[in-house]
Amino acid sequence: MAQDDTSANHQDDKQRDFSLNKSDGTNKFMTTDHGVRINDDNNWLKAGERGPSLLEDFIMREKITHFDHERIPERIVHARGSGAHGFFEVTNPIPQFTKAGFLQKAGQKTPVFTRFSTVAGSRGSTDLARDVRGFAVKFYTQEGNFDLVGNNIPVFFIQDAAKFPDLVHAVKPEPHNEIPQASSAHDTFWDFISLMPESMHMIMWTMSDRAIPRSYRMMEGFGVHTFRLINEQGESHFVKFHWKPKLGTHAVVWDEAQKISGKNPDFHREDLWEAIDTGHFPEWELGVQIVPQADEFKFDFDLLDPTKIIPEELVPVTIVGRMVLNRNPDNFFAETEQIAFHPGHIVPGIDFTNDPLLQGRLFSYTDTQLLRLGGPNFHEIPINRAIAPVHNNQRDGFMRQEINVGRVSYHPNSLGGGCPYQAKISQGGFSSFNERVEAVKVRARSESFSDHFSQARLFYNSQTEVEKSHIVRALRFELGKVDTTAIRLRMLGLLSKIDENLARQVGKGLGLPVPDKLERPINEGVRAEGSDAQQPSEKQISYEPSDALSMINNPTVKPSIETRKVAVICADGSSGENITDLKITLLKNGAKAFIVAPHLGFLATDDGGELPIDFSFLTSSSVLFDAVFIPDGGAQSQLASDPDVVEFVQDAYKHCKVIGAMGASAALLDSLTKNKAIEDDPGLISGDGGTASIERFIEAMSDHRIWERETILTN
Template sequence: MATEKDSDKTQQQENDKTTQLSGNTSDSTNELMKTNTGLPINDDQNSLKAGERGPSLLEDFILREKITHFDHERIPERVVHARGSGAHGVFKVYESMASVTKAHFLSDPSLETPVFVRFSTVAGSRGSTDLARDVRGFAVKFYTQEGNFDLVGNNIPVFFIQDAIKFPDLVHAVKPEPDSEMPQAASAHDTFWDFISLMPESAHMIMWVMSDRAIPRSYRMMEGFGVHTFRFVNAEGVASFVKFHWKPLLGVHSVAWDEAQKISGKDPDYHRRDLWDAIESGNFPEWELGVQIIPEEDEFKYDFDLLDSTKLVPEELVPVQRIGKLTLNRNPDNFFAETEQIAYHLGHIVPGIDFTNDPLLQGRLFSYTDTQLLRLGGPNFQEIPINRPIVPVHNNQRDGFMRQTINRGKVSYSPNSLGDNYPAQAKASEGGYTTYPERIDARKIRARSKSFFDHFSQAKMFFNSQADFEKNHIIDALSFELGKVKTVAIRERMLGILSMIDKGLASEVAFALRIHVPQDPELPVNHSIPADGDPADYDSFTFETAITSSEALSMANTVKDSIKTRKIAFLAADGVDEKSLTTVKDALEAAGAVVEVIAPRLNYIIASNDAQIPVQHSFLTAASVFYDAVYVPGGTNSAATIEAEADAVHFLNEAFKHCKAVAADANALQVIEATYFSRMLPSEFSDKAILQEGLIIGDDPALVADKFILAIAQHRFWDREKPRKIPA
């Protein structure tokens, strides 16, 4: 006869079984990794490939299950790149590239190809800030006469991981932690740095993300990269490897980290607004398309692997050829219909462009289709107007969710006799796409080529290439991010990784964290290894690179010859000297800058000669972080009012703190003297007293304007930062 104790035990067993079947709990402690069908996984680090450097195989059910589940985890916004901004434009090639590619839009200089470009942050949700420290997406859809070509890239030329099978792990780590859903749009937390500290292949990318590249001044002032190595194929079937670059004509510029945090609070739409306003005002953003072309016979010429997406090709080894120009000239009519529904895909290519066996690229080819099926409701997402090609589409695909094409006739199969065998296959001579016939002869294997084992030489190269102020910013960024990490062991492990990049870098970060750099990095350094692999194989490789630094990697070497579209704040009040204001304003606007007058009150101010001068903002709504430089015009009453306005003095202190150019009429010197940084002023000055570090004062408005323009073009005076760090 069953006892009460036996009954309780039976009930508990039933409860345990019910819980197990319903999937209400999941605890991976001391358990082997398995697929969703319960199959033990031997290798979660490498996709199944035809040889170590061969293409990923469709039969890799472990890869497909993992990425399919990942792609369907969130609806309806994108899993990554959720927050974005887009615009229409055109692209024209300068000269025919027919010698290397049969892509028609790259072979006809008279042809103007329509495009839609979407910029985005990666980690945050749709409601997050534009100014997060993050990678920026840079995706271009070319509507060519041979179909759509999507160049899906970022503003950083490398990536965190080498194999797409690790992509879900990366994004899970950087997203808000699942127990608390915090922090939003930020990598400064334990799970991200835990993952990074165990994955040394991320070392190079981390240097970029902790640099100023991760906080751009504008979408219009950042580079773009295709990240992966692609192939060009010409009409004769000759292939070459190609890396894609976008070079902004305004130069590559950033904001200060303190500034980025303040902008996030004051205007989280800052980059969106900047892009929209520039296009609306006719200041169309422009980039040149650059390519690095590598003959196929040079595939193994370098001390890095062309198929490794954590590596770049230094421009000293393969110069970037600028072959065409992209111009954005029209804002969307409807954000949702266009910017939100645009569907990019690495697999959208045209004749003359083909893939390589980059294992990150191979996995992403599957992922994009799978993602759009969920996000846009089914297989007909290509029929949404913003995704529709400009050429007619004929095939035997039918029905499905959101079908918009009305197909006539009874034939929807091939071959057929009832429809004269149409739509017919296109011959290669008729523009039919043919895959490059790369020879593959290898065993199926889950592994990586030893040419992928170098994780630190290019990270060193990047850090070595930075100007001193850029190195300081990387140190500050790492100190900030790791300072947010609560687990000391993760901080220590990460310092070990940093010591393999640069011991001085590691020491500076360790000093800020008040912990010691480990004498030896934690071993194994690389935790992303095959289950049956030898950790020593992954940790014992020390590579030296022929290129130890590269000028192209430092933003200090960017274009600094223009102030086009730069926003300049004029701080003024009633009684302003009209000549002092208008002379400088006219000169700046003639050089392409945007000038806005900021005053204690809106609408207008009255100059000393009774002229009315329009006011764009009051101190209530304006802030220095929205502007690239500041000018204080003359006028006794105006200067007295501005000096007494605490927000105006703060405006100037903050602009100086963020290393921006500051100018003033000599008759407004009292305003400058009210600032914290006024101690920089010499005891005497004249109309030629143009001070160093972007501080300009003079009694000749025309001379001040000339010097001010030169100063603004320098973007920032970063050398001002450390020795004269001021409160604001």
């Protein structure tokens, strides 16, 4: 019988070794994949120096064959991503709710790998598309792998997995011309949405700034579905999972996102890598919303509906632990690309509900991994391996790596001593919750899933006026890319069910009136087999606005400039004292300054010193920074006539960023901001560059953006 020999089969939870005959550089001889040393890697074996290449050259055939097969099918969705290693630490154990071993003791650590991603675009698309962001965490627990596969938005477009292929087909590039890439701003997507009122809550989120985060490190994560927690007594509680970022939730503006896509399409991936590489480890708190089994039907919405949230005012989020990402991958393909997440990877103490979207995902994820990673043994790829001992009767198949010994690969058996044994529940064996189900087989949608507008209205009403204006502009942009007028009109009709003023503002931008009533029929999904499509419920549930749904009013946002980047605009003769003081003060606050000048090389300061230049205006842009600082200096006036500088500062001003201009440079702001009324702008800081002015600059930066500036810009 195979034994749980911890010395041979178990790795320390705190550090995973993903190596498989990993080269550490100590063996300097080049070899084939089978260890044969190579004498010449530069020339194919030929019949004579100028003769034909020979097929017998097994060395070059192996090399070319591997190259030909280096690319695996990319993920259908979530193709473009970035990931990192880290750990999860329990801060508030919850054994009263779950018997999951990794949530039992304060201070207990579990290794994790987390992957962030966009959804619609291909691997080669931009990080800054308006899109949902994937937020998937693999916990390598002592009881097996647990995958918390979620997004940065807590709800989804559809209620039933049967519509998932349709949703993805609609949002992907249109099949006749493969346009547009990584964008929902086209006819097929909005045609689908305009016929699916259940999507309207998700549309409010994706048209908000949540869909264009400042970084992966500054966005929330959600498990989306309602899961179950099971304790040692077999008691069930419903649970929603939340990730709360240490740095708060922040976004960019849409014009900025489009420009970042051109300047640096790897903006988010680079940001995550650099933060970890420089020791600014990203951190999130894991929170749970717990609902007792007895309260399943106490709400005005259905807990199993994936297009609904549980408002935090109804069920507060309880923090149970923290996740820290502290190590970048050694190899992007081997780890980030080959990692296989699956919502069906759960451990004892966590279980599923009858959420119809979740149920479909339980099938789909395994099916896609079989194709993408070559067969049923994708769990043996190092990044996917469990740290818990693995004993079962699975053998063979493509890419099998483990060498199993013995003659027995079935159960029950006597020839192998009956091993491996089935574990009793008391021995940690997984057991599904004993939910009583009595029903007839139907293709149907519960009546409790029919309210599609109340929570969409809750989200919209919870936004600040600035955030509402961003939603209006996003809808104008997206629907303005739609060529079919009927689709635009249908969308205006649906928006009017959320907020009449919202619909009118969007309609004004499209040059269209808001329809008096919804177009009939609208496909809401079949509620009963064989019946006609039903109309959305007219039920109106009244919710009080929730600060937790606003990025600006969100209580998790903490004043901080940690990891922010400041562009210091300079010309030869800039104040060396101003620059040095700023750099020192920013570093003390966890931020960093970068010198941007008309040329690369070194900057000659006014005190006769030299400072290395980080970027030229040609290789940079204000959209890649969080704030702009212009030091004092007699030669700074020449910058006002440089069109690159003008664009740099005007973009920063337009995107509501803090701008500090010291001494003589303060006079530049009038011309560089197009003579707007700037005297009352709290984000325009002037002074002599000393301690007081730099402190005011940093204080203003801690607010992330000066949103009141948008009022000036629109007047």
